[in-house]
Amino acid sequence: MSYRAFLFFLVMGCGFGAKAQQFATRSAHIAFLSETPLEDIQAESHEASSIFDAATGQIAFQVPILSFHFPKALMEEHFNENYMESEQFPKASFRGTVSGLDTGAQGEQEVTAKGVLEMHGVALEREVKGTMTRSETGWSIVAAFSVPCTDHDIDIPKVVSENIAEIIEVTLSANLEPR
Protein backbone atom coordinates (compact mmCIF):
# COMPACT_ATOMS: atom_id res chain seq x y z
CA MET A 1 0.00 0.00 0.00
CA SER A 2 2.71 2.46 0.98
CA TYR A 3 4.43 1.48 -2.25
CA ARG A 4 1.38 2.43 -4.28
CA ALA A 5 0.95 5.64 -2.32
CA PHE A 6 4.56 6.51 -3.04
CA LEU A 7 3.99 5.99 -6.75
CA PHE A 8 0.79 8.02 -6.61
CA PHE A 9 2.51 11.00 -4.99
CA LEU A 10 5.47 10.70 -7.31
CA VAL A 11 3.18 10.90 -10.32
CA MET A 12 1.07 13.69 -8.84
CA GLY A 13 4.25 15.52 -7.94
CA CYS A 14 5.45 15.35 -11.52
CA GLY A 15 2.13 16.65 -12.79
CA PHE A 16 2.00 19.60 -10.41
CA GLY A 17 5.66 20.34 -10.95
CA ALA A 18 5.11 20.89 -14.64
CA LYS A 19 2.07 23.05 -14.02
CA ALA A 20 3.65 25.22 -11.33
CA GLN A 21 6.31 26.33 -13.79
CA GLN A 22 3.74 28.48 -15.58
CA PHE A 23 2.85 31.97 -14.41
CA ALA A 24 0.17 34.16 -15.92
CA THR A 25 -2.01 37.26 -15.55
CA ARG A 26 -4.87 38.91 -17.42
CA SER A 27 -4.43 42.34 -15.88
CA ALA A 28 -0.98 43.42 -16.96
CA HIS A 29 -0.49 47.15 -17.44
CA ILE A 30 0.77 48.58 -20.71
CA ALA A 31 1.14 52.32 -21.27
CA PHE A 32 2.54 54.35 -24.10
CA LEU A 33 3.61 57.89 -24.66
CA SER A 34 3.94 59.96 -27.79
CA GLU A 35 6.01 63.01 -26.99
CA THR A 36 6.24 66.04 -29.28
CA PRO A 37 6.90 69.71 -28.53
CA LEU A 38 3.22 70.40 -29.34
CA GLU A 39 1.46 67.65 -27.47
CA ASP A 40 2.05 64.64 -25.24
CA ILE A 41 -0.36 61.81 -25.86
CA GLN A 42 -0.64 59.04 -23.28
CA ALA A 43 -2.76 55.94 -23.14
CA GLU A 44 -2.92 52.88 -20.98
CA SER A 45 -4.47 49.47 -20.79
CA HIS A 46 -4.97 47.30 -17.73
CA GLU A 47 -6.26 44.39 -19.79
CA ALA A 48 -3.09 42.91 -21.21
CA SER A 49 -2.48 39.18 -20.76
CA SER A 50 0.87 37.60 -20.07
CA ILE A 51 2.17 34.10 -19.57
CA PHE A 52 5.64 32.89 -18.62
CA ASP A 53 6.96 29.36 -18.52
CA ALA A 54 9.85 29.24 -16.04
CA ALA A 55 10.93 25.78 -17.23
CA THR A 56 11.49 26.80 -20.84
CA GLY A 57 11.92 30.56 -20.44
CA GLN A 58 9.14 31.18 -22.93
CA ILE A 59 7.20 34.37 -22.42
CA ALA A 60 4.24 35.94 -24.20
CA PHE A 61 2.20 39.14 -23.93
CA GLN A 62 -1.01 40.08 -25.66
CA VAL A 63 -3.15 43.21 -25.44
CA PRO A 64 -6.49 44.11 -27.10
CA ILE A 65 -5.97 47.40 -28.95
CA LEU A 66 -9.45 48.58 -27.94
CA SER A 67 -8.50 48.31 -24.28
CA PHE A 68 -6.19 51.33 -24.51
CA HIS A 69 -7.86 54.38 -23.01
CA PHE A 70 -6.96 58.00 -23.64
CA PRO A 71 -7.72 61.21 -21.73
CA LYS A 72 -9.77 62.38 -24.74
CA ALA A 73 -12.44 60.29 -26.45
CA LEU A 74 -11.48 61.76 -29.83
CA MET A 75 -7.88 60.55 -29.45
CA GLU A 76 -9.16 57.07 -28.70
CA GLU A 77 -11.32 57.11 -31.82
CA HIS A 78 -8.48 58.28 -34.02
CA PHE A 79 -6.13 55.70 -32.48
CA ASN A 80 -8.51 52.83 -33.24
CA GLU A 81 -9.97 54.05 -36.52
CA ASN A 82 -7.11 55.79 -38.28
CA TYR A 83 -3.85 54.46 -36.93
CA MET A 84 -4.15 50.98 -35.40
CA GLU A 85 -7.22 49.91 -37.43
CA SER A 86 -8.22 47.85 -34.45
CA GLU A 87 -11.06 46.01 -36.13
CA GLN A 88 -8.70 44.56 -38.69
CA PHE A 89 -5.87 44.07 -36.19
CA PRO A 90 -7.57 43.70 -32.80
CA LYS A 91 -4.50 42.58 -30.82
CA ALA A 92 -0.84 43.32 -30.37
CA SER A 93 1.46 40.62 -29.05
CA PHE A 94 4.99 39.66 -28.14
CA ARG A 95 6.13 36.04 -28.12
CA GLY A 96 9.65 35.14 -27.20
CA THR A 97 12.17 33.60 -24.84
CA VAL A 98 13.80 35.12 -21.76
CA SER A 99 17.54 34.83 -21.36
CA GLY A 100 19.78 35.75 -18.45
CA LEU A 101 17.30 34.64 -15.80
CA ASP A 102 18.19 32.55 -12.75
CA THR A 103 14.81 31.18 -11.68
CA GLY A 104 16.18 30.25 -8.28
CA ALA A 105 17.57 33.68 -7.41
CA GLN A 106 15.87 36.30 -5.30
CA GLY A 107 15.69 40.02 -6.06
CA GLU A 108 15.56 41.99 -9.25
CA GLN A 109 17.27 40.55 -12.31
CA GLU A 110 18.12 42.22 -15.58
CA VAL A 111 16.84 40.06 -18.42
CA THR A 112 16.49 40.15 -22.18
CA ALA A 113 13.56 38.73 -24.07
CA LYS A 114 14.09 37.87 -27.70
CA GLY A 115 11.10 37.22 -29.89
CA VAL A 116 8.49 38.54 -32.26
CA LEU A 117 6.55 41.75 -31.70
CA GLU A 118 3.37 41.82 -33.74
CA MET A 119 1.10 44.84 -34.09
CA HIS A 120 -0.95 46.36 -36.87
CA GLY A 121 -0.41 43.14 -38.84
CA VAL A 122 3.38 43.50 -38.96
CA ALA A 123 5.56 40.99 -37.09
CA LEU A 124 9.15 42.00 -36.29
CA GLU A 125 12.04 40.29 -34.48
CA ARG A 126 12.78 42.33 -31.37
CA GLU A 127 15.01 42.20 -28.33
CA VAL A 128 13.44 43.79 -25.27
CA LYS A 129 15.30 44.51 -22.06
CA GLY A 130 13.54 44.44 -18.73
CA THR A 131 13.67 43.24 -15.17
CA MET A 132 12.09 40.24 -13.51
CA THR A 133 11.65 39.84 -9.78
CA ARG A 134 10.64 36.66 -7.98
CA SER A 135 7.75 37.52 -5.69
CA GLU A 136 6.42 35.25 -2.96
CA THR A 137 4.21 33.30 -5.34
CA GLY A 138 5.02 34.49 -8.84
CA TRP A 139 7.03 36.92 -10.94
CA SER A 140 6.81 40.64 -11.46
CA ILE A 141 7.99 41.91 -14.82
CA VAL A 142 8.84 45.45 -15.86
CA ALA A 143 10.00 46.45 -19.33
CA ALA A 144 10.27 49.46 -21.58
CA PHE A 145 10.86 49.66 -25.30
CA SER A 146 10.20 51.95 -28.18
CA VAL A 147 8.22 51.35 -31.35
CA PRO A 148 8.82 53.38 -34.51
CA CYS A 149 5.40 53.82 -36.16
CA THR A 150 6.79 53.23 -39.64
CA ASP A 151 8.13 49.79 -38.61
CA HIS A 152 4.57 48.61 -38.23
CA ASP A 153 3.09 50.41 -41.24
CA ILE A 154 1.27 52.89 -39.01
CA ASP A 155 0.67 55.79 -41.33
CA ILE A 156 0.70 59.27 -39.82
CA PRO A 157 -0.43 61.97 -42.25
CA LYS A 158 1.54 65.20 -42.62
CA VAL A 159 -1.26 67.33 -41.11
CA VAL A 160 -0.81 65.72 -37.69
CA SER A 161 2.90 64.83 -37.94
CA GLU A 162 3.73 67.61 -35.47
CA ASN A 163 1.29 66.21 -32.90
CA ILE A 164 2.25 62.55 -33.03
CA ALA A 165 5.77 61.26 -32.35
CA GLU A 166 7.50 59.03 -34.89
CA ILE A 167 8.74 56.77 -32.10
CA ILE A 168 6.33 55.69 -29.39
CA GLU A 169 7.66 54.83 -25.91
CA VAL A 170 5.99 51.77 -24.42
CA THR A 171 6.18 50.67 -20.78
CA LEU A 172 4.89 47.44 -19.39
CA SER A 173 4.42 46.01 -15.93
CA ALA A 174 2.89 42.70 -14.95
CA ASN A 175 2.48 40.59 -11.84
CA LEU A 176 2.30 36.96 -12.85
CA GLU A 177 0.83 34.35 -10.55
CA PRO A 178 1.06 30.55 -10.81
CA ARG A 179 -1.38 29.36 -13.40
Next chain:
Amino acid sequence: MMRSPWLVALLCAGASLVHPLFGQDDLMGFFDEPTGPQLVTSVFKAGRIINVQSPETSGKGEMNFIIAHRFGRISDGWYDLFGLDNAQMRMGLDYGITDQLQVGIARSGFGKTLEANAKWRFVEQQMGGGSPVSLTAYSVLMRDGLRFPVDGLERKGVHRLSFVNQVVVARKCSPDVSLALIPSLVHRNLVDRADRANDVATLGAGFRYKLNNRLSVNGEYHYLLPRPIEDDYVNSLSLGLDIETGGHVFQLHITNSRGMFERAFLSETSSSWQDGDLYFGFNINRVFQVGQRR
Protein backbone atom coordinates in the same frame (compact mmCIF):
# COMPACT_ATOMS: atom_id res chain seq x y z
CA MET B 1 -2.58 -7.18 -9.65
CA MET B 2 0.80 -5.48 -9.40
CA ARG B 3 0.92 -4.59 -13.07
CA SER B 4 -1.86 -2.10 -13.34
CA PRO B 5 -0.52 0.58 -10.91
CA TRP B 6 2.85 0.29 -12.61
CA LEU B 7 1.23 0.83 -15.96
CA VAL B 8 -0.75 3.84 -14.72
CA ALA B 9 2.36 5.30 -13.10
CA LEU B 10 4.36 4.85 -16.28
CA LEU B 11 1.69 6.43 -18.40
CA CYS B 12 1.35 9.39 -16.05
CA ALA B 13 5.09 9.87 -15.75
CA GLY B 14 5.33 9.67 -19.53
CA ALA B 15 2.65 12.30 -19.91
CA SER B 16 4.46 14.57 -17.42
CA LEU B 17 7.71 14.22 -19.31
CA VAL B 18 6.09 14.95 -22.64
CA HIS B 19 4.24 17.90 -21.14
CA PRO B 20 7.05 20.48 -21.50
CA LEU B 21 7.28 19.67 -25.21
CA PHE B 22 3.77 21.04 -25.57
CA GLY B 23 4.75 24.17 -23.66
CA GLN B 24 4.46 26.58 -26.58
CA ASP B 25 0.95 25.39 -27.50
CA ASP B 26 0.00 25.66 -23.87
CA LEU B 27 1.18 29.27 -23.69
CA MET B 28 -0.76 30.29 -26.79
CA GLY B 29 -3.84 28.43 -25.56
CA PHE B 30 -3.92 30.88 -22.66
CA PHE B 31 -4.65 33.72 -25.10
CA ASP B 32 -7.32 31.78 -26.96
CA GLU B 33 -9.50 31.42 -23.89
CA PRO B 34 -12.51 33.74 -24.30
CA THR B 35 -12.22 36.96 -22.30
CA GLY B 36 -15.73 38.35 -22.82
CA PRO B 37 -17.44 40.54 -25.41
CA GLN B 38 -15.71 43.55 -26.99
CA LEU B 39 -17.34 46.92 -27.56
CA VAL B 40 -17.94 47.98 -31.16
CA THR B 41 -16.93 51.61 -31.63
CA SER B 42 -16.98 54.27 -34.36
CA VAL B 43 -20.17 53.06 -36.02
CA PHE B 44 -20.55 56.47 -37.64
CA LYS B 45 -18.07 59.33 -37.77
CA ALA B 46 -20.15 62.22 -36.43
CA GLY B 47 -23.17 62.70 -34.19
CA ARG B 48 -25.37 62.96 -37.28
CA ILE B 49 -25.50 60.69 -40.31
CA ILE B 50 -26.45 63.80 -42.32
CA ASN B 51 -29.55 65.37 -40.79
CA VAL B 52 -30.63 62.60 -38.46
CA GLN B 53 -28.88 61.37 -35.33
CA SER B 54 -26.31 58.61 -35.58
CA PRO B 55 -25.60 56.40 -32.53
CA GLU B 56 -22.46 58.45 -31.81
CA THR B 57 -22.42 60.79 -28.81
CA SER B 58 -19.80 63.21 -27.50
CA GLY B 59 -17.32 61.47 -25.21
CA LYS B 60 -17.29 62.30 -21.51
CA GLY B 61 -16.23 65.90 -21.00
CA GLU B 62 -16.26 66.60 -24.72
CA MET B 63 -17.88 69.72 -26.15
CA ASN B 64 -18.85 69.40 -29.78
CA PHE B 65 -19.56 72.56 -31.74
CA ILE B 66 -21.56 71.94 -34.89
CA ILE B 67 -22.05 74.61 -37.46
CA ALA B 68 -24.27 73.61 -40.35
CA HIS B 69 -25.50 75.34 -43.50
CA ARG B 70 -28.13 74.47 -46.08
CA PHE B 71 -27.93 76.69 -49.13
CA GLY B 72 -30.75 77.61 -51.49
CA ARG B 73 -32.15 75.49 -54.30
CA ILE B 74 -29.46 74.30 -56.68
CA SER B 75 -32.08 74.55 -59.45
CA ASP B 76 -32.21 78.36 -59.01
CA GLY B 77 -29.16 78.45 -61.27
CA TRP B 78 -26.73 81.29 -61.90
CA TYR B 79 -28.96 84.07 -60.57
CA ASP B 80 -28.61 82.70 -57.00
CA LEU B 81 -25.28 81.03 -57.78
CA PHE B 82 -26.96 77.63 -57.56
CA GLY B 83 -28.35 78.46 -54.14
CA LEU B 84 -25.16 79.70 -52.51
CA ASP B 85 -26.64 83.22 -52.17
CA ASN B 86 -29.18 81.98 -49.64
CA ALA B 87 -27.98 80.04 -46.64
CA GLN B 88 -29.81 78.68 -43.63
CA MET B 89 -27.65 78.15 -40.59
CA ARG B 90 -27.80 75.97 -37.50
CA MET B 91 -25.36 76.32 -34.63
CA GLY B 92 -25.30 73.63 -31.98
CA LEU B 93 -23.37 72.68 -28.86
CA ASP B 94 -23.33 69.10 -27.57
CA TYR B 95 -21.74 68.05 -24.30
CA GLY B 96 -20.94 64.52 -23.16
CA ILE B 97 -21.94 63.87 -19.54
CA THR B 98 -20.72 60.29 -19.89
CA ASP B 99 -19.40 58.42 -22.92
CA GLN B 100 -23.03 57.35 -23.56
CA LEU B 101 -25.11 60.37 -22.49
CA GLN B 102 -25.11 63.72 -24.23
CA VAL B 103 -27.11 66.93 -23.89
CA GLY B 104 -27.24 69.79 -26.34
CA ILE B 105 -28.67 73.12 -27.36
CA ALA B 106 -28.97 74.64 -30.80
CA ARG B 107 -30.35 77.56 -32.73
CA SER B 108 -31.53 77.47 -36.34
CA GLY B 109 -32.26 80.48 -38.52
CA PHE B 110 -34.99 78.34 -40.11
CA GLY B 111 -38.14 79.34 -38.22
CA LYS B 112 -35.94 81.10 -35.61
CA THR B 113 -35.94 77.77 -33.85
CA LEU B 114 -34.31 77.03 -30.49
CA GLU B 115 -33.60 73.43 -29.51
CA ALA B 116 -32.80 71.52 -26.37
CA ASN B 117 -31.96 67.88 -26.80
CA ALA B 118 -30.69 64.77 -25.04
CA LYS B 119 -29.23 61.60 -26.45
CA TRP B 120 -28.49 58.36 -24.66
CA ARG B 121 -26.92 55.22 -26.09
CA PHE B 122 -28.42 52.77 -23.64
CA VAL B 123 -27.35 49.54 -25.37
CA GLU B 124 -23.93 49.11 -26.95
CA GLN B 125 -23.15 46.81 -29.86
CA GLN B 126 -20.67 44.12 -28.84
CA MET B 127 -18.59 41.49 -30.59
CA GLY B 128 -18.27 37.96 -29.25
CA GLY B 129 -21.53 37.94 -27.30
CA GLY B 130 -23.70 40.81 -26.13
CA SER B 131 -26.05 42.89 -28.24
CA PRO B 132 -25.72 42.72 -32.04
CA VAL B 133 -27.03 46.31 -32.35
CA SER B 134 -26.70 49.54 -30.40
CA LEU B 135 -29.82 51.37 -29.24
CA THR B 136 -29.78 55.14 -28.88
CA ALA B 137 -32.68 57.27 -27.68
CA TYR B 138 -32.91 60.86 -28.85
CA SER B 139 -35.35 63.44 -27.65
CA VAL B 140 -35.54 67.04 -28.76
CA LEU B 141 -37.71 69.98 -27.78
CA MET B 142 -38.04 72.72 -30.41
CA ARG B 143 -39.40 76.23 -29.99
CA ASP B 144 -40.51 78.16 -33.05
CA GLY B 145 -39.51 81.81 -32.58
CA LEU B 146 -41.02 83.55 -35.63
CA ARG B 147 -42.60 86.92 -34.74
CA PHE B 148 -44.86 87.09 -37.74
CA PRO B 149 -45.50 83.56 -39.04
CA VAL B 150 -46.52 83.45 -42.69
CA ASP B 151 -49.79 81.72 -41.77
CA GLY B 152 -50.85 84.74 -39.68
CA LEU B 153 -51.80 82.58 -36.69
CA GLU B 154 -51.02 84.06 -33.32
CA ARG B 155 -48.79 81.77 -31.27
CA LYS B 156 -48.45 81.95 -27.53
CA GLY B 157 -46.20 79.95 -25.19
CA VAL B 158 -46.81 76.28 -25.68
CA HIS B 159 -48.19 76.80 -29.20
CA ARG B 160 -44.65 77.31 -30.37
CA LEU B 161 -43.36 74.00 -29.03
CA SER B 162 -42.85 70.75 -30.88
CA PHE B 163 -41.21 67.49 -29.87
CA VAL B 164 -39.46 64.61 -31.55
CA ASN B 165 -38.63 61.29 -29.94
CA GLN B 166 -36.71 58.63 -31.75
CA VAL B 167 -34.67 55.47 -31.37
CA VAL B 168 -31.60 54.78 -33.46
CA VAL B 169 -31.05 51.05 -33.97
CA ALA B 170 -27.56 50.80 -35.43
CA ARG B 171 -25.20 48.06 -36.42
CA LYS B 172 -21.68 48.12 -37.73
CA CYS B 173 -21.92 45.17 -40.12
CA SER B 174 -18.26 45.21 -41.16
CA PRO B 175 -15.39 47.66 -40.61
CA ASP B 176 -16.65 49.51 -43.72
CA VAL B 177 -20.41 49.26 -43.57
CA SER B 178 -22.71 50.64 -40.88
CA LEU B 179 -26.51 50.64 -41.02
CA ALA B 180 -29.16 52.36 -38.93
CA LEU B 181 -32.93 52.09 -38.61
CA ILE B 182 -34.58 55.13 -37.07
CA PRO B 183 -38.27 55.24 -36.17
CA SER B 184 -39.39 58.72 -35.05
CA LEU B 185 -42.47 60.36 -33.57
CA VAL B 186 -43.09 64.05 -34.22
CA HIS B 187 -45.56 66.03 -32.16
CA ARG B 188 -46.51 69.64 -32.91
CA ASN B 189 -48.54 71.50 -30.33
CA LEU B 190 -50.00 73.68 -33.06
CA VAL B 191 -50.12 73.08 -36.80
CA ASP B 192 -50.57 75.84 -39.35
CA ARG B 193 -53.42 74.26 -41.32
CA ALA B 194 -56.42 72.19 -40.40
CA ASP B 195 -55.39 69.50 -42.90
CA ARG B 196 -52.12 68.85 -41.12
CA ALA B 197 -51.90 66.36 -38.27
CA ASN B 198 -50.34 67.19 -34.91
CA ASP B 199 -48.67 63.82 -34.74
CA VAL B 200 -46.58 62.31 -37.49
CA ALA B 201 -44.54 59.11 -37.47
CA THR B 202 -41.62 58.37 -39.76
CA LEU B 203 -39.46 55.34 -40.38
CA GLY B 204 -35.93 56.18 -41.41
CA ALA B 205 -32.90 54.29 -42.58
CA GLY B 206 -29.31 55.42 -42.86
CA PHE B 207 -25.98 54.00 -43.90
CA ARG B 208 -22.29 54.76 -43.89
CA TYR B 209 -19.80 53.22 -46.28
CA LYS B 210 -16.13 53.86 -45.58
CA LEU B 211 -14.01 54.62 -48.63
CA ASN B 212 -10.90 54.85 -46.46
CA ASN B 213 -10.00 55.73 -42.88
CA ARG B 214 -10.91 59.39 -43.30
CA LEU B 215 -13.58 59.41 -45.99
CA SER B 216 -17.03 57.87 -46.09
CA VAL B 217 -20.24 58.03 -48.12
CA ASN B 218 -23.39 58.52 -46.06
CA GLY B 219 -27.08 58.44 -46.83
CA GLU B 220 -30.43 58.60 -45.11
CA TYR B 221 -34.08 58.31 -46.05
CA HIS B 222 -37.16 59.01 -43.96
CA TYR B 223 -40.48 57.55 -44.96
CA LEU B 224 -43.54 59.44 -43.73
CA LEU B 225 -45.98 56.84 -42.42
CA PRO B 226 -49.57 57.26 -43.63
CA ARG B 227 -51.27 60.21 -41.92
CA PRO B 228 -55.01 60.55 -41.22
CA ILE B 229 -55.10 63.52 -43.58
CA GLU B 230 -52.70 63.81 -46.49
CA ASP B 231 -50.59 66.96 -46.41
CA ASP B 232 -48.24 68.23 -49.09
CA TYR B 233 -45.08 67.02 -47.41
CA VAL B 234 -42.70 64.47 -48.91
CA ASN B 235 -40.09 61.98 -47.72
CA SER B 236 -36.62 63.25 -46.91
CA LEU B 237 -33.63 61.85 -48.80
CA SER B 238 -30.03 62.97 -48.29
CA LEU B 239 -26.71 61.78 -49.65
CA GLY B 240 -23.33 62.98 -48.47
CA LEU B 241 -19.66 62.62 -47.82
CA ASP B 242 -17.86 62.63 -44.42
CA ILE B 243 -14.32 63.97 -44.43
CA GLU B 244 -12.27 63.71 -41.26
CA THR B 245 -9.22 65.88 -40.63
CA GLY B 246 -7.86 65.52 -37.10
CA GLY B 247 -10.17 67.48 -34.78
CA HIS B 248 -12.76 68.31 -37.45
CA VAL B 249 -15.34 66.29 -39.30
CA PHE B 250 -16.67 67.93 -42.46
CA GLN B 251 -19.91 66.58 -43.81
CA LEU B 252 -20.93 67.69 -47.31
CA HIS B 253 -24.29 66.69 -48.70
CA ILE B 254 -27.20 67.14 -51.01
CA THR B 255 -30.67 66.93 -49.54
CA ASN B 256 -34.27 67.84 -50.26
CA SER B 257 -34.77 69.02 -46.64
CA ARG B 258 -33.74 72.53 -45.78
CA GLY B 259 -34.47 72.55 -42.05
CA MET B 260 -31.77 71.07 -39.85
CA PHE B 261 -33.83 70.17 -36.79
CA GLU B 262 -35.89 66.98 -36.55
CA ARG B 263 -39.40 68.39 -36.93
CA ALA B 264 -38.45 70.22 -40.12
CA PHE B 265 -36.63 67.50 -42.02
CA LEU B 266 -38.68 64.54 -40.81
CA SER B 267 -42.18 65.93 -41.15
CA GLU B 268 -42.04 69.22 -43.09
CA THR B 269 -39.95 68.52 -46.18
CA SER B 270 -41.66 69.98 -49.21
CA SER B 271 -39.05 69.94 -51.98
CA SER B 272 -38.73 66.76 -53.97
CA TRP B 273 -35.82 65.04 -55.68
CA GLN B 274 -38.02 64.33 -58.73
CA ASP B 275 -38.44 68.08 -59.33
CA GLY B 276 -34.72 68.69 -58.82
CA ASP B 277 -35.39 70.93 -55.80
CA LEU B 278 -32.24 70.07 -53.93
CA TYR B 279 -30.09 71.89 -51.44
CA PHE B 280 -26.36 71.69 -51.03
CA GLY B 281 -25.17 71.86 -47.43
CA PHE B 282 -22.49 71.04 -44.90
CA ASN B 283 -22.01 70.26 -41.22
CA ILE B 284 -18.72 71.04 -39.53
CA ASN B 285 -18.07 69.27 -36.25
CA ARG B 286 -15.33 70.61 -34.02
CA VAL B 287 -14.50 68.83 -30.78
CA PHE B 288 -13.07 70.44 -27.64
CA GLN B 289 -12.17 68.49 -24.52
CA VAL B 290 -13.44 70.73 -21.71
CA GLY B 291 -13.93 68.24 -18.87
CA GLN B 292 -11.98 65.36 -17.38
CA ARG B 293 -12.63 61.99 -18.98
CA ARG B 294 -11.21 59.85 -16.19
